[in-house]
Amino acid sequence: MQSGPLKTNNTTAAIVVVVLAVSLWGQLSLMGLLYEVRSGSADPLNFALHLLPIIALVPAITTRSPLALLLLFPVSLLPSIAALPELERGQLMELWPAVRVTGTFAVYLALASAWLTSVPEQVEVEQGKSFRGQSYRHFVWGRLGPLVLLFLVPTYGIFLDAPITSTIEQNNPGAESVAQIFIAIVMFFTWAVIAYTTFLVPALNLEYDRRRIRREMETILEEFESGRRWMRLGVEALVVCVGLSVIALMFAG
Amino acid sequence: MRAIAYDAASIGLSLASLLFFYRAVEFLAEKDYVAALLAIGIGFLVVRGGMELGRLAMFNRKDQRSE
Numbered sequence: 001m002q003s004g005p006l007k008t009n010n011t012t013a014a015i016v017v018v019v020l021a022v023s024l025w026g027q028l029s030l031m032g033l034l035y036e037v038r039s040g041s042a043d044p045l046n047f048a049l050h051l052l053p054i055i056a057l058v059p060a061i062t063t064r065s066p067l068a069l070l071l072l073f074p075v076s077l078l079p080s081i082a083a084l085p086e087l088e089r090g091q092l093m094e095l096w097p098a099v100r101v102t103g104t105f106a107v108y109l110a111l112a113s114a115w116l117t118s119v120p121e122q123v124e125v126e127q128g129k130s131f132r133g134q135s136y137r138h139f140v141w142g143r144l145g146p147l148v149l150l151f152l153v154p155t156y157g158i159f160l161d162a163p164i165t166s167t168i169e170q171n172n173p174g175a176e177s178v179a180q181i182f183i184a185i186v187m188f189f190t191w192a193v194i195a196y197t198t199f200l201v202p203a204l205n206l207e208y209d210r211r212r213i214r215r216e217m218e219t220i221l222e223e224f225e226s227g228r229r230w231m232r233l234g235v236e237a238l239v240v241c242v243g244l245s246v247i248a249l250m251f252a253g
Numbered sequence: 254m255r256a257i258a259y260d261a262a263s264i265g266l267s268l269a270s271l272l273f274f275y276r277a278v279e280f281l282a283e284k285d286y287v288a289a290l291l292a293i294g295i296g297f298l299v300v301r302g303g304m305e306l307g308r309l310a311m312f313n314r315k316d317q318r319s320e
Contacts, residue, residue, distance in 0.1 A: 082286055139311045142260065143304065146267035150300070153271050157278040167282040183281045187274070190293050198297075198304040210312045 013115040018061055020108040021073060025053045027101050029080040031088040049083040052076045069112050070196055074105070074189055081182070086175075093181040102188060109196055117204065140203055147199055154187045259310035266303030270296040 033050040036043065056076040060068030084092065091097065157164050158180055165176075172179035202209065223229035273296030280289035 078290075138314070139307060142264065143267070143307055146264060146300075146303070149268070149271060150274060154274050154278045157275055158282075164279060164282045167279070171282065171284055179282075183278060186281060186289075187278060190274070190277075190297075194297060194300055198301050202304055202308060206308070206311070209308060213309075213312060 010115070013111065014061065017069070017108070017112045017115050018057075020104060020111060021057050021061075022054075024077065024101070024104050024108055025057070027097070027104060028077050028092070029053055029084075031092070032080060032084040035085050035088060046083045049079045053080060064116065066113075066116050066197075066201070069116065070109065071193055074109075074193055078186060078189065081186070089182065090175065090178050093178040093185070095181075098181050098185060102185065105189065105192065109192055113196060113200070117201075139206065143199055143203075147195055150194065151188075151191050154191070155184065158183050158187065256310045256313040259306050259313060263303045263305075263307035263310060266299050266306065270299040270303065272296075273299060 029050040032046065036047050036050065053073060053076045056068065056073045059065070060073050081089070081092075092101070158168075159165070165180075168179050168183070169176050220229060223232075273292045277289045277292035277296065280286075280292055
């Protein structure tokens with residue numbers, strides 16, 4: 001059972017997450033939506049793309065789904081950015097709007113994750129205290145290097161790699177820096193989602209996952225011993241063989 | 254030994270995903286948004302696979318220590 005203050009905190013956190021998500025949508029898609037409304041010949045596809053994040057947000061909030069809140073909603077903003085008119089996109093990619101959007105996005109990710117993990121994870125963290133030792137540090141520090149590289153290498157590509165910068169110049173004459181910031185924002189969004197879903201969340205739930213995987217492994221072992229798993233494995237192997245044969249025939253043909 | 258193999262595969266997959274993200278940047282530079290989205294998706298799946306292997310390595314190490 002949730003206590004009174006905890007429940008109130010959760011409601012407040014939910015409201016803050018909604019406000020931040022709507023603010024993010026407002027900063028990225030509202031200009032495009034208003035442009036479509038004001039221009040007489042509104043493109044229905046662009047109109048739908050600008051409304052897509054809000055449509056994705058409603059079930060994400062009501063179901064409190066981590067996948068929907070932390071992945072689908074941010075990803076749904078990308079087509080809307082791509083559908084923005086050139087002038088509006090140019091305004092968005094100037095330094096301060098870009099900083100404001102990335103700041104809002106970072107705060108949104110942090111608060112949404114805090115809201116998602118606020119109640120159930122308290123128990124897991126307490127149970128997992130004994131697990132925080134050398135293995136835990138090894139996992140975190142071992143993954144931190146690739147994560148930093150995942151940020152640095154695309155950033156280097158966007159701003160410093162000669163073939164990519166020349167391609168950007170060719171495709172965006174007179175607006176190279178705007179295009180660079182646009183690509184940088186898209187890649188930062190991607191990196192933030194990766195960092196959260198594949199690094200931060202697993203690092204917070206290691207003890208829980210260890211128990212879950214152990215349970216699943218025990219179930220699989222029991223299934224192997226009873227013979228049921230072998231049949232499933234045979235069917236799966238057959239499907240893989242057929243798939244590989246089809247691919248091989250495609251290349252041969 | 255198995256933990257080391259899992260760990261090496263995990264870091265290898267994480268580094269391999271850099272290729273996909275780098276290609277995604279190239280596609281974005283060429284304004285080929287669909288290809289960029291596909292490359293990002295594949296890169297994401299590769300990173301995710303690497304991270305799962307990393308967790309398996311750690312659980313393996315932990316279980317060996319507790320036995």
